[in-house]
Ligand code: HEC
């Protein structure tokens with residue numbers, strides 16, 4: 001005989017899945033909503049950090065180096081000439097109108113200070129509340145990895161986040177600082193030597209390893225800096241930097257703590273190697289523990305924002321479409337480019353590194369990285385720095401002045417037998433991706 005209990009439990013067995021299915025739908029909807037909400041929040045947070053967060057670096061740039069005092073003597077014309085960019089959206093309407101009409105005195109350093117106070121100089125963020133002659137400021141990621149669309153005037157326009165600023169002369173700007181003692185002490189060199197190294201960089205180039213290995217110049221006497229790469233089109237890409245130091249958040253912590261001199265944590269035991277990184281091993285920068293930590297909590301949103309920056313599409317008319325189509329065939333076929341630059345990532349899904357021998361180039365920069373390799377550069381959005389900016393070279397150090405020169409290298413090194421017409425088609429393809 002069946003007990004009433006089992007009848008009840010049977011009812012429950014039938015009833016429960018119905019209710020839980022409805023609950024599941026509701027729950028999954030609310031998880032989706034939650035995720036969408038979180039994604040939006042992370043994106044906005046990341047954008048703010050990328051554009052405006054100094055990680056406390058005003059203590060270094062203004063407090064110690066006193067770069068802010070030097071800016072008090074720099075006219076807007078000279079600031080634009082060293083590649084600093086002005087965010088038109090940060091300007092009051094009357095100033096915008098005056099700039100458009102050429103009615104602003106670009107030779108008056110007071111204007112530079114006013115622009116810094118308005119937070120209108122891209123990547124230079126004034127410390128809130130700092131007033132007086134030269135406002136205190138720190139640097140943000142946008143300093144090197146943003147430019148503007150020149151919509152108002154050359155160097156003045158809407159922000160283009162993630163674009164490499166290949167006009168920015170970091171060395172010339174740092175050189176202006178009245179106190180460069182932290183660098184001369186760290187590197188154990190005199191001021192004249194430091195200044196000659198800073199002067200060797202030129203526009204669009206910065207040496208993010210100098211303060212780890214002390215290698216100021218290549219053995220052939222040429223500059224040792226690397227070109228500023230775009231910070232867009234990086235989603236799906238495994239290793240970052242020209243030599244594959246690590247992931248995006250790895251490199252963000254490296255730069256924020258040890259290059260921008262923000263306050264926070266960066267750790268990499270690989271750099272505690274007196275043979276390869278004598279300066280880092282000596283200074284302990286492989287284990288940077290700045291307090292308070294103004295970096296670590298920002299890495300998730302900063303990472304998320306960079307992943308959201310897609311490579312911008314080449315403007316229609318900026319390349320020949322018929323030649324582009326032929327170039328695409330060559331890229332994926334005879335020229336063997338796609339073997340490494342796998343579309344649409346244009347780098348290898350997987351471990352995207354190659355040895356200097358394989359690439360047919362010297363090992364200098366590769367050997368300054370824990371990997372001793374070169375990373376397959378993700379090429380999407382290459383057009384943004386082909387015909388734009390003061391530095392237009394290719395490869396980590398800009399050794400190929402033109403795409404023609406780069407293709408000549410591939411042609412001879414990989415024995416591709418590409419004709420001049422085929423090279424021209426490949427160039428149109430590279431201009432359009
Ligand atoms: C002073 C200029 C400068 C500043 C400031 C700067 N970077 Fe960079 N960034 C570079 C240079 C130069 C490289 C290339 C380094 C290398 O590979 O040798 C680079 C590399 C990168 C890469 C690797 C890109 C790729 O193709 O893999 C990312 C991502 C990046 N930076 C993001 C950031 C973020 C985020 C910040 C702020 C925390 C920042 N950078 C601050 C100059 C700068």
Ligand code: HEC
Pocket residue numbers: 242243331335336337338339340341354358359374375376377379382393394395396397406407410426430
């Ligand atoms: C064996 C792998 C490999 C092959 C094949 C290859 N590349 Fe590359 N490519 C790389 C690596 C690695 C780099 C980065 C070199 C450096 O950092 O100096 C690079 C860099 C580049 C760059 C420079 C990007 C920049 O921002 O400066 C371009 C352009 C390029 N490759 C185009 C091509 C084309 C076109 C082909 C075919 C003819 C090709 N590559 C074939 C691995 C490869």
